[in-house]
Amino acid sequence: MNEITENPKRAGVLAALKLVLDPELGISIIDLGLIYRVEVIGQQAMIEMTMTSPGCPLSVSIVDEVRLMVLKENINLSGVQVEVVWDPPWSPELMSDEAKKILQG
């Protein structure tokens, strides 16, 4: 069984996160490796994520977009909790192969 059939709610959240892009790179935060944990308990989604830099001015606006997009794409959910953590630090190795391909030409 794959994610979609085994845990459709979580899959729905991941699908929404795929639509949240880093505006400069045009790459999703999933492919950048910024999402550390996604859980859905009842109608609440809980997301643990990080940013590529602790000094990023877009931190709050990306978190806002995460909440909006997850709720917009998953009408069965009533709330989204997002926690930004700095440990473990993000590293480029966390990027998906797709992202690496785009950035390395």
Added chain:
Amino acid sequence: MDLKPNYRLPLMAMGMLSLITALWGGIQRLGWELPTLTITLPAHHGPLMVGAFLGTVIGLERAVALARLWGYLGPLMTGVGGILMITGAAPLIVAQALISAGSFMLILVFVAFTQRQFHWFLVIMGLGALSWFVGNLLWLQGSAVYQIVWWWMGYLLLTIAGERMELGRMLFLSQTKQMLMLISVAISIVGMMLTSWDADSGARLLGLGMITSALWLGHFDVARRTVKQKGLPRFIAINLLAGYFWLAVSGLLLITYGADFSGLRYDAVLHAFFLGFVFSMIFGHAPVIFPAVLGRGMLYRPLFYIHVVLLHFVLLLRVGGGLTEEIWLRDIGGLLSAITLVIFVINTVLAVLAHARATK
């Protein structure tokens, strides 16, 4: 606890007011007739642009990144410093002290970032803030702007270089390639510091650091990849790459002429750097940063290319006119560059309003 977006508006407004009045003074300084707002405004063009406008906007974006109330003290102080310079409501030294204090706060903000996670690119950006602070202190204790402007240039160069090095991690560049950029940054820092003892040698060394930084960025920056995309990522990348061109031009002029304070060459160097390089960064990132800072969305529109194309065209007139000693051409380029920045502000505001209408 963070400052809510609505409360950040007055800070942004102070920064934008400093920009508009700085342009007013700048146009007057070129000899164009405009109603006089205050007698000292033309003389304050540089400090208003760097300390009150750029300092407030950059301070504000980093305060948003920090998401703590104390982080907003910096842009508050530089914003108020700008208002005092514009109005002359207090002796200049008060404005200078406020801007100096605001720049010190930016250093503290970067220290706070390194406590979240340590990265060398944050140290470089923090050294940028330190450069700005040192330049402000020298200005406060009586140095003329032309004597210390190199420190202000270093501030922006290091801030931007650090930012680009942060993104550069995604390219998995070799240690050697990363070292080349660090060396360019180091050369720039040494040059900038040297200007306080030997302005000419220091400026030339700073110019060398600028050229090598520009070559590195033009070749290795992530913009070389994202320029192949469409829409906003491509728009940002085009602005970045154009900015690196002007950084190289600034460097070349500095190497060639050193700390030449004869009006035209000095004007050419400063505006190649501050307009061509720094404002290219601002134009490119405005569709991303303004919404993040103000909590209001902004629709990216291809018509933004209008102010982008204008910027480079008018700068060619200005710098070309200055270097060929065709003062009339320099003056027209200068007037048009001010108009270009006003068009940029209008386009930005309209895009924010368009987004608000679209999402009602």
